[in-house]
Amino acid sequence: MGILEKIKDIEEEMARTQKNKATEYHLGLLKAKLAKYRAQLLEPTTKSSKPGEGFDVLKSGDARVVFIGFPSVGKSTLLSKITETKSEVASYEFTTLTAIPGVINYHGAEIQALDLPGIIQGASQGKGRGRQVVAVAKTADVILMVLDATKSREQKAQLTAELEAVGIRLNRPKPDIVFKIKKGGGITFNTTCKSLTYMDEKMVMNILRDYKIHNADVMIREDCTVDDFIDVIIGTRKYVKCLYVYNKIDGISMEELERLAREPHTVVISCEMNLNLEHLVDRIWEELGLLRVYTKRKGKAPDFSDALIVREASSIENVCHSIHRTLAEHFRYALVWGASAKHSPQRVGLTHMVAEGDVVSIVTK
Numbered sequence: 001m002g003i004l005e006k007i008k009d010i011e012e013e014m015a016r017t018q019k020n021k022a023t024e025y026h027l028g029l030l031k032a033k034l035a036k037y038r039a040q041l042l043e044p045t046t047k048s049s050k051p052g053e054g055f056d057v058l059k060s061g062d063a064r065v066v067f068i069g070f071p072s073v074g075k076s077t078l079l080s081k082i083t084e085t086k087s088e089v090a091s092y093e094f095t096t097l098t099a100i101p102g103v104i105n106y107h108g109a110e111i112q113a114l115d116l117p118g119i120i121q122g123a124s125q126g127k128g129r130g131r132q133v134v135a136v137a138k139t140a141d142v143i144l145m146v147l148d149a150t151k152s153r154e155q156k157a158q159l160t161a162e163l164e165a166v167g168i169r170l171n172r173p174k175p176d177i178v179f180k181i182k183k184g185g186g187i188t189f190n191t192t193c194k195s196l197t198y199m200d201e202k203m204v205m206n207i208l209r210d211y212k213i214h215n216a217d218v219m220i221r222e223d224c225t226v227d228d229f230i231d232v233i234i235g236t237r238k239y240v241k242c243l244y245v246y247n248k249i250d251g252i253s254m255e256e257l258e259r260l261a262r263e264p265h266t267v268v269i270s271c272e273m274n275l276n277l278e279h280l281v282d283r284i285w286e287e288l289g290l291l292r293v294y295t296k297r298k299g300k301a302p303d304f305s306d307a308l309i310v311r312e313a314s315s316i317e318n319v320c321h322s323i324h325r326t327l328a329e330h331f332r333y334a335l336v337w338g339a340s341a342k343h344s345p346q347r348v349g350l351t352h353m354v355a356e357g358d359v360v361s362i363v364t365k
């Protein structure tokens, strides 16, 4: 039996099985099996890696934003509006056939924006060129899920399911589970939770056996689900931030607009009417969590025209690396002015964490 058939069998069995206390356990195991086969499905096959078929666009700039959506929701229109790149726009589906990169210049940062072909349901199983598209989504710092405000509200759940199926988890922290494979010693199970609602030791043991893992340390530190646990043992999950962007709000009622705008992680726009596009770029910037740090030479004023862009939770060492590859080796200390400094300037070492807008002066040996 092929993998697709096995998946179908399990899905059918799950659909047949009534959800209740007595079947919960069995359903958990079925889920584990299903995830295992899905993961196999995603393993690269030789025939899908023909040269020129992939969407490998080199990463460039300070961060990458990827546009994902069904056909004709306005992804290319959006790229053409917020970057200098013109991506072909048309009223028919599958206008865009490859990845089109553009650059959003904002706060001195260069953010790479990738317009992609529209995906259809079943994309994660290889329908259309869906697998290539969703594979690019994995490389994003932020995913922009572009939705058509005039179409069915199911789009969002359908797309989320397609991304989930390739191991992408949107706006969710990594489950707090420590999992270590060992050479021997069997399975040790521990938890810091007073009680686990969805899992127990027996379930953990059964799932691990199913995955042919016989020696491992498991420490569960939150009340996680079976799915969370499987995500951790599979280990290749990507936890990515997502902004839901409803385009074409020129075509919906005021009431509907207000309802959508209140959903979490959501921005409502109209490319055609140029509505809210600046706000969208602000929100992309916020989601990326980039920081601007300014450098200052001894005895000179800081250079506010040229910010260094670093990721949130960056240290002086990260700042050194973004100035020059070998700077950290010659580092003596740094002087910091701004929000991260206790007093200005504060003399700090490599591990000091910088904040947005800090001015930094690096003193070398």
Ligand SMILES: Nc1nc2c(ncn2[C@@H]2O[C@H](COP(=O)(O)OP(=O)(O)OP(=O)(O)O)[C@@H](O)[C@H]2O)c(=O)[nH]1
Binding pocket: 069, 070, 071, 072, 073, 074, 075, 076, 077, 078, 088, 089, 090, 091, 092, 093, 094, 095, 096, 097, 116, 117, 118, 119, 247, 248, 249, 250, 251, 269, 270, 271, 272, 273
């Ligand atoms: N009413 C309205 N139409 C829009 C808006 N933005 C884009 N469109 C139209 O929607 C159609 C599809 O736009 P595209 O930018 O080609 O959509 P896409 O998502 O890139 O489509 P594919 O590449 O085929 O997946 C075009 O006819 C656009 O003019 C909008 O804000 N309002």
Ligand SMILES: [K+]
Binding pocket: 071, 072, 073, 089, 090, 091, 092, 093, 094, 095, 096
């Ligand atoms: K189109």
Ligand SMILES: [Mg+2]
Binding pocket: 075, 076, 077, 087, 088, 089, 095, 096, 115, 116, 117, 118
């Ligand atoms: Mg397009």
